[in-house]
Amino acid sequence: MISSIRTWFDPSDSNRVGERPDYRFSLANERTFLAWLRTGLALIGGGLAVAQFLSGGIARDALALALFTLGGLVAVRALDHWARSERAIRQGGELPPSRFPAVLALLVAFGAGALVAMVLAGIVGT
Numbered sequence: 001m002i003s004s005i006r007t008w009f010d011p012s013d014s015n016r017v018g019e020r021p022d023y024r025f026s027l028a029n030e031r032t033f034l035a036w037l038r039t040g041l042a043l044i045g046g047g048l049a050v051a052q053f054l055s056g057g058i059a060r061d062a063l064a065l066a067l068f069t070l071g072g073l074v075a076v077r078a079l080d081h082w083a084r085s086e087r088a089i090r091q092g093g094e095l096p097p098s099r100f101p102a103v104l105a106l107l108v109a110f111g112a113g114a115l116v117a118m119v120l121a122g123i124v125g126t
Contacts, residue, residue: 021089029085036078039104043071059118063111070107 047067054060077100084096 025089026086029082029089032085033078033082036081037075040071040074040078043067043074043108047071056118063115063118066111070104070111074104 044067047064050060050067051064054063081096081098081100088095
């Protein structure tokens with residue numbers, strides 16, 4: 001676990017593994033990482049918007065906290081996936097599988113449904 005976290009902060013470590021790949025693959029991996037970071041930032045921004053502009057007390061706070069937490073998890077997961085993918089690319093292996101996109105999509109859909117239910121029930125947005 002610790003060695004995995006170390007690869008997040010030491011890019012030279014991945015340069016010592018395997019062979020130098022075509023730089024386009026590394027750049028594509030980096031673009032994917034940046035897209036995940038944008039997703040995390042959007043979730044955090046949504047949490048800020050909920051906390052600032054909706055009324056509703058506990059329901060509002062719970063939704064904002066959930067968005068903040070999910071945004072942070074997306075950022076950490078993006079970093080981990082980038083590091084594992086970079087290592088796999090350099091070693092000529094399979095890219096690491098990930099269920100995270102499906103889990104994230106389901107959580108966002110659930111959150112949207114919960115927000116719709118709260119608005120219709122008059123819990124938030126009044």
